[in-house]
Amino acid sequence: MQERVLDCLGEPCPVPLVKAQRALEDLEAGDILIVQIDHSCAMKSLPEWARDAGHNVEIEEIDNGEWEVVIEKS
Amino acid sequence: MGEKKKEHYDVVIIGGGPAGLAAAIYCGRAHLDTLLLEKTMMGGLATNTNTIENYPGFPEGITGPELTELFHRQARKFGIKFKMTDVKDVEFRCDSRRIETFRTVYDARVVIIATGGRPRVTRAQNEEKFLYNRGISFCATCDAAASEGKTVMVIGSGDSAIEEGTYLTRFAREVIVSVIHDEPQMDCNETARDAALANPKMSFAWNTIVDSFEGGETLERVNLKNLKSGEVTPYEVDTCFEFIGYEPNTELFLGKVEMSRRNYIITNEAMETGIPGVFACGDVREKNLRQVVTAVSDGAVAGVGAEKYIAESTRFERDILQKEKIGLIYIYSAIDAPSQELLPIMREVESAYGGQVKLSVIDQYRNHSLCEQLGCDVEPMTVFYTVDGEIVETRARCDRKSIIAQLNKLVDDPVDVVESFP
Numbered sequence: 378m379q380e381r382v383l384d385c386l387g388e389p390c391p392v393p394l395v396k397a398q399r400a401l402e403d404l405e406a407g408d409i410l411i412v413q414i415d416h417s418c419a420m421k422s423l424p425e426w427a428r429d430a431g432h433n434v435e436i437e438e439i440d441n442g443e444w445e446v447v448i449e450k451s
Numbered sequence: 452m453g454e455k456k457k458e459h460y461d462v463v464i465i466g467g468g469p470a471g472l473a474a475a476i477y478c479g480r481a482h483l484d485t486l487l488l489e490k491t492m493m494g495g496l497a498t499n500t501n502t503i504e505n506y507p508g509f510p511e512g513i514t515g516p517e518l519t520e521l522f523h524r525q526a527r528k529f530g531i532k533f534k535m536t537d538v539k540d541v542e543f544r545c546d547s548r549r550i551e552t553f554r555t556v557y558d559a560r561v562v563i564i565a566t567g568g569r570p571r572v573t574r575a576q577n578e579e580k581f582l583y584n585r586g587i588s589f590c591a592t593c594d595a596a597a598s599e600g601k602t603v604m605v606i607g608s609g610d611s612a613i614e615e616g617t618y619l620t621r622f623a624r625e626v627i628v629s630v631i632h633d634e635p636q637m638d639c640n641e642t643a644r645d646a647a648l649a650n651p652k653m654s655f656a657w658n659t660i661v662d663s664f665e666g667g668e669t670l671e672r673v674n675l676k677n678l679k680s681g682e683v684t685p686y687e688v689d690t691c692f693e694f695i696g697y698e699p700n701t702e703l704f705l706g707k708v709e710m711s712r713r714n715y716i717i718t719n720e721a722m723e724t725g726i727p728g729v730f731a732c733g734d735v736r737e738k739n740l741r742q743v744v745t746a747v748s749d750g751a752v753a754g755v756g757a758e759k760y761i762a763e764s765t766r767f768e769r770d771i772l773q774k775e776k777i778g779l780i781y782i783y784s785a786i787d788a789p790s791q792e793l794l795p796i797m798r799e800v801e802s803a804y805g806g807q808v809k810l811s812v813i814d815q816y817r818n819h820s821l822c823e824q825l826g827c828d829v830e831p832m833t834v835f836y837t838v839d840g841e842i843v844e845t846r847a848r849c850d851r852k853s854i855i856a857q858l859n860k861l862v863d864d865p866v867d868v869v870e871s872f873p
Contacts, residue, residue, distance in 0.1 A: 409554075424535070433553040436535035441527070449553060 380409040385419065386443070393419040394426060397448065401432075404450045412446040413439075420444055456555040460486045462757050463550050463559040465538055466700075468495020470733025471565030472522035473747035477754025478563075479529025483761060486532045486557065488550070493533070494519030495567050496697075496734070497743050501592035501618065506743050515592070518743065543707055543726045545826050560764060561757040564704065564716060564724070564731040565750065568697035568741070573606060576663035586670020587691050591615035594690060598623045601689040604673050605629070606661060608637035612694035613647045619692065620652040627686055629659045629675050656684070664691070699735050711737040722753040727823040728764075730756050760820070767824050768840070776809040777861045778837030779854070782829050785816040790831035796851050800858070807862045836861060 383400050385393035397412045404410060412423060423446050424434045433449040462478045464471045467489030478485040492498055500515035509518070527533070534552075542549040543562070550557040570589035572578055581587045588594040595618065603623045605616040608630040619626050628647070630637060634657040637644045647653050662676035662683050673691050676683050699715045708724040708731065709717045715737035722730045732749035734741045771780060781797050783790035794812065801810035815822045815831050822829045825842075834854060836844040838861055846853065859865035 434536070435552060435554055438533050438535075447554060 378407055378409070379404060380411065383410060383412045385412055385414050387415065388419075389416050390418040390422060394422050397423055397446075398426070401448065401450055406450050408450050410448045410450065412448065413443070414446060415443045417442070420446075455551070457558065458486075458555055459558045460484050460532075461559070461761055462486070462561045462563060463488065463548075463557050464563045464565055465541075465550070466490075466495065466565035466567055466733070466735070467493040467523070467533070468565060468567045468733060468746065469497055469519060469522060469743045470567070470735075470746035470750040470753075471495070471563070472519065472526050473750025474563045474565060474730075474732055474754040474757070475526040475531045475750075476522070476529060477751050478757055479526060479531045481754070481758040483561075483758060485530075486534060486559075487526070488534050488536055488538055488552065490535075490537045493523050493535075496569070497746075499590040499592060501595075503743060515743075522747075538703060541703055541707065543729050545727055545823060548728055559728075560761050561728045561730065563722075563750075563753045563757060564708070564729065564735060565733045565746075565753075566700040566703070567734040567746075568699045570693060571696045571698050573661045573693060573695065575661040578661075578664055581664050581666060581670040581691075585668070586666060586689070587664070587693060589693055591619050591692055594692075595619055595622045598690055600624050602627070602687065604686060604688045604691045605694065606691065607694040607696075608632065608639060609694060609696065610639045610643060612692075613637060613639040613643045615692065615694060616653060617643065617647055617650060620650055623652070626650075626653045627656060627688065628653060629656045629661065629673075631658070631660055631678070633657060656686075659684075697734070697741070701735060713737075720752075721756050722749055723756060727820070728760055763820055764824055767821055771811045771813070771821070772837060772840040772842075773809055774840040777804075777807060777858065778811065778835070778840075779808050779858065780811045780813065780825070780835040780837065782813050782815050782822060782825070782831055782833040782835075784831035785814050787816075787831040793832065793850075797854075800851065800854055803855075803866050804858065804862060804864075807864060808858060 393412055393414050401410055427434045427448045431451045435447040437445045439445055461483040462485040464474050464487040467487055471487055475487050497515040497519050502512045503515055503518055504512040536552045538550055538552055540551040548559045548562045599622045601623055602625045603619055605612055605628045616626050616628055656675050658678045659675040662674040664670055665672040673686050673688055674683050701714045708726055711717055716731040716735050717737050718724050718731050722732045724731050730753040732753040733746040797810055801808050813821050832848055834846045834849050835842050836857055
């Protein structure tokens, strides 16, 4: 099992989503991708896309207005 | 994937709607280490409501998202930790409560269930193909603007159906309402009904239910069946709004807490579910009125209940499961005479050991919650023996001789039965 952290701090939509989609392609099922974001629009688009694609998603608020979206590739 | 992380909290709240957020505010203010888990959207179902006009303190009304964002901010101020994730499994036992998400296993002293409800669906043919953003909506506020100049259908005749339907006429060209009853009967209040009947943009299909939904990528047609004639009539619509009530989000707890026939969680006035350390509050409970104001009230009661439960169990661990001496815990009941007869004997035994043994007596009748901490069904006359604060032995029925025999195995200086009790 591999765990990768993707820093998308300061990046507006749709950059985090596109970056996450690309990063996830390189990962195996069961691997974890942690996307760090601070734009609230990515808070919605990224988990929605990931859930639709069938991955497990968990969002953790690291600080006020800063989140980690944890995606487990299915 | 590998081993899940393990975390410990005083309180884990499941659900981030008004009830969960209010409980969080009370727990945070009581300095309890608290985590709130929310599956999709902080604010819960209240975020679906355009204007909340009956929540005290906002004479001009306030939108659901705005009000719940204020709750969220207030809870955050008190140091609550939030996590947006789905709960996969829960396990409630007398002595532990475990909550599992896909990455973490949480161990909590108290769990507060505030999972609320979700809109009920018609279960008509093809419904699942068009749910949410494909033409079937449960939220006029969310999708009204997209209905500008279009024809929409509303299913239901309760307060929310008729009030939201009336709100939709501000955007839509035409609003067709499917009502299950005879003309002009509706389930909503009379003011809303009269306004709807007088609204030129609203029309009504009486005695109808949904037979099926049709369309391509998105919804195009709703076929309504007349319950009297059996006739099915197609209606070309762009969006269909369903307002036919709610059902509780309790699948996760089936068989784990007591529920009503319709699967709402049954609690007492203190929001206790009957499982030690597990509370339920808000719309998920079996109750009369489901509103933001009653949800936050429930949340407050549950939050205070959590605080009290934790204070009691802390006292229990400190005083009853003390680590200094060998512990002798005796359960009796004020309404069970034989169990009281052993009380003086217990005291004699304690003093015979000259400070090596600490006796705690618990009246099962009066201190039920303390008994629950020892196990779910503790009978009077049960004796627990502890070493270093851990229970090492439990005996259901006992007498002086067997107690001394057991204690002699645990203490450094055993006593002679004959000598100590001539």
